[in-house]
Amino acid sequence: MKNFPLSLPVLAALACFGLAMGVFVWTSDALAYAGTRAETCNNCHVMHPMYENYYHAAHEQWAECADCHLPHENVFSYYFEKGRQGMHDVYVFSTGATPELIRANEHSQEIIQGNCIRCHNETVETVMMGPQPYDRNCWDCHRAVSHGERGLSTSPYQDSSLYPVK
Amino acid sequence: FMKNNPAQERALLPLVEIAPMEPDSAKWGVNFPSQWNSLQKTETNNIDTAYAGSSAFSWLERDPRQVILFAGYPFSKDYNDDRGHMNALEDVRATKRLNLNDEDPKRTPATCYSCKSSNNPGLWEEMGMAEYDAMSFNEMTPNINNAIGCSNCHEAGTMRLIVTNPALNEALEAQGKDWTTFTRQEMRTVVCANCHVEYYFDGPGKYLTFPWTNGTRVDQIISYYEEEGFSDWTYPEAGTPMLKAQHPEYEFFTAGSTHYNAGVSCADCHMPYVRDGAAKYSSHDVHSPLINPEQACGQCHTDVNYVVGRVATIQEQVAVTKIAAEDALIDAINAIQLAAANPNADAALLDQARALHRKAQFMWDFLSAENSTGFHNPEYALKICAEATNLARQAQMLAAQSVNDPSLLTTGTYYTTP
Amino acid sequence: FMKNNPAQERALLPLVEIAPMEPDSAKWGVNFPSQWNSLQKTETNNIDTAYAGSSAFSWLERDPRQVILFAGYPFSKDYNDDRGHMNALEDVRATKRLNLNDEDPKRTPATCYSCKSSNNPGLWEEMGMAEYDAMSFNEMTPNINNAIGCSNCHEAGTMRLIVTNPALNEALEAQGKDWTTFTRQEMRTVVCANCHVEYYFDGPGKYLTFPWTNGTRVDQIISYYEEEGFSDWTYPEAGTPMLKAQHPEYEFFTAGSTHYNAGVSCADCHMPYVRDGAAKYSSHDVHSPLINPEQACGQCHTDVNYVVGRVATIQEQVAVTKIAAEDALIDAINAIQLAAANPNADAALLDQARALHRKAQFMWDFLSAENSTGFHNPEYALKICAEATNLARQAQMLAAQSVNDPSLLTTGTYYTTP
């Protein structure tokens, strides 16, 4: 392969595709998915309970979803994981295979744990005791920290002011 | 609740208007197909769990001690596990506990339909509960053609949860409670108390009554029955005036259980929200939550395997302790029977023995007839069981004293007598 | 744990180097002032809770039934509630349970110091536990000059949690367990099992032994003692070979409790993290979590009032059921004593009565000596209690049968005898 044959039809096709993508991205606000706003995650209504509970919990003013749910070692792992997770979420959502209970898998638990420590390093330095493996999650104790009183409630009456429980 | 909560406004206007107390659930189902579809599933459910589930397995076969414990009472003939709501009518008509001889003063009254049909709210409204209850089961049968349905729990039109059973209304009133002021979350428990409660038939009119005047704890219910001088039957050859307990889920659960104190309701576990495409609705397919723990428990507990494991641990311990109480009761019954057969028995001591037998067996039954094998309130279950065993042993001892014969003290009679 | 976990690296280098098994906690405290300061607080704590707390109130005064239950054994002379770790030495030296007459074959052995001092790890290393235990309490006293401290739980240098008591190591080995492979979270419970466990002194060398070969459930421990033919004392006038249970918190908590199954450790509740400026550290001020429930329960349970209320509900039910078991035991003891005094008693039946008395009382004691009034494992507590009561009543019945005398069946003797 010495000369890359850029024929006109190919170029035109690429241009059209680029334009189509551009329009798609512009009209659908898809670029938002490259950002970090919590509201973006909430675009999916299946994320709504998490959003509601997050919004009413302690971190609303400090952290976005991505601050906890994406790795922050470097920019590559950040965007790689963002792409991977995003594709997964979209795939599952659009194929209608959304499970009854959405739960963080082990891989994302590791990511979240890393982020807790990233922000709270100073606080937990003494008890983390350096690189010693920490065999439980921060939210085993701080059960309310991310998504409300009892872990993640997906039942509407518990997170909606429309339905006061008592 | 009624007073505090406005009728819900719905995005979709109802397709059809539903008459007040409409007995036919299919009509309501036009407006609410998800709820109606899920309710219909209760008819064919038959998955079993370790200690319960939806098949009508026989308790008398599973635990033959109960044949002895209920001797002389219809429950010794036929006692099955409960099935889904849509089977209520079929099952009440099929049970061998019925006495359909209308000439017999012990004929089964219409009252037995009280918790089995969506026709009831309309009938009670029409004729009043006293009149309803005074009829015989046979006489009532033609009026009853729907199993449990929407009208047992909901007000047509507003769809609010309501107390439909006059006996519940009266029992709450007797305690100075007004259910129309309850919160929505409270109603999600109280609506089950229309039926899942201990009851008795008061007087010759067989008036449906919940024995709650002194409170809903087991000792308060016993004290109520003492005051009323009520008994369900007399134990053959022992002469004990017995009490039968029936499905006191409500009384059990609300007696300071972990979940009740935490504000959890019956509907949270037995009618969890499920998804139908985008919308959520309460599953009306009511059954053991162990069949769908992801939905029933997972909304609150992130580790579903863990909580299901806990249920097993709790139920195992309760089941073992319950059997020990039954063995003690059977020993006591044998002793009392022997003493009663002895003409020289000290009547006062023997009566004391009977009083303890009555109390012990009601306590055991309160726990046993409660359908969660203790899970609804584990500490209460075990505490009651400990007390029932203690009292049963004391009953046995009193029987032996009444005839001055220590040979009545044999234990483990269930295993040794043929 | 040791095998899986690298030694800790710390941001701050230690200020001083600590000798292995250093008994003086103050020296460790130079490096870790927060931990040391909080440990020292255990010396002066004296807030009480409904059923426990940090004052040394007398159980024998609070519940005089126990004077009867421990008759003939030193526990009937002096038995107080436990206090904080820094008092261990003072309290073991002050108790009237000691027998300091070295000529007496029943003299108190050095083994009683095993769980009271940070000198032990060094002494055991130096002389071996067999030699340590063979000495008398008196003889050991000069070697012991520190209460419980860092060296009882930590490895100097790395600060890792370790098993320091050879008896625990041996008991785990007997079950085929290797603590060095445990996770950190497991160690946060196991480190308490150095002391908060049932134990006995094996043979004339008074060798400290945990009776776990068959397992750590109460029936497995009883079966172990049966096999060993061990007994702590003989009940006066009844002749029952008795067993005394002591603080089996570890066995109790790990027997499938809610919290243990959920992966919660002793340290989570009794040594919650507290803040020192920005950083947090484990509070070494170990006491009842009801004194600081905000910290002890609040991170996991956001509604602290609710969980504290639950503890009260659970403890109340356990306390009542426990007293009922004690009453049954006292009735049994009276009956056995009367039967034993009767020369015509059927020896076989009487021995059966004693066997049940032995078992029933150990079960009750297992729950009673466990210091949480059931909270560590409510269902287990109540199940054991129910069984103890049942067995005690059966013991009484057998005693009556052995002399063919129903007058031994009197109940409530605790209330009627002077």
Ligand SMILES: [Ca+2]
């Ligand atoms: Ca059933």
Ligand SMILES: [Ca+2]
């Ligand atoms: Ca204490």
